[in-house]
Amino acid sequence: MNINIHISHLTPTTSKPNDMAHKLLIAILLCISMMYVPSGAVAATSDPTAVKWHPGHYYIIRGSQKNNATYLSQVYSELKATPALKGMMIRYFWNDLEKSKGVYDFSSIDKRLAELSSRGKRLVIQVQTKSFNKRQVVPNYMKTAEYEGGEFDISDYGNKVVTGRNIKLWNLQVQNRLTALFRAMGKRYNSHPYFEGISMIESAMGEPIKPLTKTQVTNFYNNKIIVQKQMRLFFPNTMTIQEVNYPRPILASFVGRLKNIGTALSSPDTFIEEKGLLFEATKYDPNQGVYNYYSEFAGTIPMVPTVMSNNYKNTKGDGTGYVPTISQILAFARDTLNANYIFWTREKHYAKVLEVLNWKGQRNAPAGGLNPKCPSAYSSCTS
Template sequence: MRRLRYLLLATLSLPLAAPAEEARNFLLLGQGEVDQYAHLLQRPDIDGVQIIYTWRQLEPQKGQYDFSSIEQDLVRVSALHKQLFIQIQDRFFTKEARRVPNYLLAGNGYGGGLVAQSDDDPGEGPQTQGWVARQWNPNVRERYQQLLQALAKAFDGRVEGINLPETAIGVDDKHDKAFTCDKYFAAELENMLFARKVFKQSTVVQYVNFWPCEWDNDHRYMERLFDAAFKHGVGLGGPDIVPYRKAQMHNSYPFFHRYKDRLALIAMAVQEPTLTYRDPNTGKHFTREQFDDFGRNYLGASIIFWTTSSPWLLQ
């Protein structure tokens, strides 16, 4: 009896487990749209915004940076007592979008700066034609890292975080003989770790969904990226939450699930195309509750970036 009383008292004296961090919701906005959606940002269940900025916009001339658009958005977001994630885009998903600095397109040593690509969804084939910066070219990569360093000098600790764009690209090596999947993976890993090095206070989030040449981690790209992110305190995320979608379940999703309690941050997005997907069991569009449950509980997301066309935001 005395032993039982001792065990009971010992159990009661153990510290209670800390409650799970409350999930945060951010809006996906375009540049200059903060005022337009101020009514949504004023909601208590919205914590901030993610806004995409293109490389060309931020570096109109070589080594000359223009961060006025970020400054303006940051002022407006801060006035509403919300937080800002900035996404620095070096890949584009329409034929017309070539939004890198002109010196990369025409200058020597950059191989044309961009290469034609398709937004390739493994298992479903090419989706949308577009362009991607030749990050496997060391001169292009060096200029991109210079941009990241300048951004860190201006905004580290002032913005909540910085997103690096998704890993999925489709490049035909006939358009660039220097491209290999190994070189591309090494370049993206280097950029991610460089961003973590220069952003010492703001969170760094690398979007990862697929790797070219890989399926079911058969090149260990996915495994190596998640392991590096864990070891170096980098957050990871993805451009789409689609519950148990086959292609993602053979690529990034199982790794998010495996690492969900180990990564510095997991941040996932529900974009407009994501809203078009349907639950195969019901034939109906996925609901907010389904996105939220899969995103939070399976993938481990503590932040979800929501498109403003999400039905629950229109109610």
């Protein structure tokens, strides 16, 4: 229902209105306008490009349990007891959301968003286009020549055993269909005040079982940037996120383009001592690790590192470091990576995570002790 009321139609133009009557009129109009704001709309602002901004700590729940009522009940009780936890991230594979061409199933997201909204907590979604367990990631309709089968097999580096799959994003048709998914999601969720962010999985491709051409690799990363540009258009009031780790030789250009778009910089891991992520450029190797860009671009775009299960176990990916404490991981993400948000994977270490997040420094501090400042890439932020 649309109600258009113009003050000039209600206020006499031939004489100055009584101040008290004028104030009363403004109050009445404000009340009427608030009655007709859709429940899912972003808070009113003079800036239509203002971005929802609720920095702090967020859970990442187990994807296999995202529709398990018993599991979710426990998660919700932990969110309630931990003020520093602002909400949670849920990961969905592409083919979880698109059942056939242009036919989307967002019912699970809708349910979780409603449950979180009722609790004053927020939702971040990651669309997974890469698997680590041989799982198919693209919808079935893409297993055709038009899409080159849609995906390719990958392995862990150093062997030729299939361990996962990634999408053939160099294919223009694959790119178009991924863009269409984000368009549909933006239309549905951008204006929802508790839909906090939308993310794409890590930049590392994995080791292709069948070697790729240089052109395919180049187009893969170029098209990922194109998709991120479109996401900013589809989600003008919502944080868009890209996980970045490797390959180092492309990072200067890739992360620089993300900065220009206004995309949040994330990482699939927070390893305190990982050489490849911390690598500082030299005259012999100018390709610095991604962690260096956190300090370089802090304050410009959001910094949103992720803590995964292996990060709780060791400071290095190969296990040759030490077992860090939760407070050490937090300090590294907060002070070295300049985090605005931290996404904590809810693994067996979650009790220790909750303990640290309920310490005074996180429980009583704005943004759970993280940097609360609105990044300059956004025209303004709404809280």
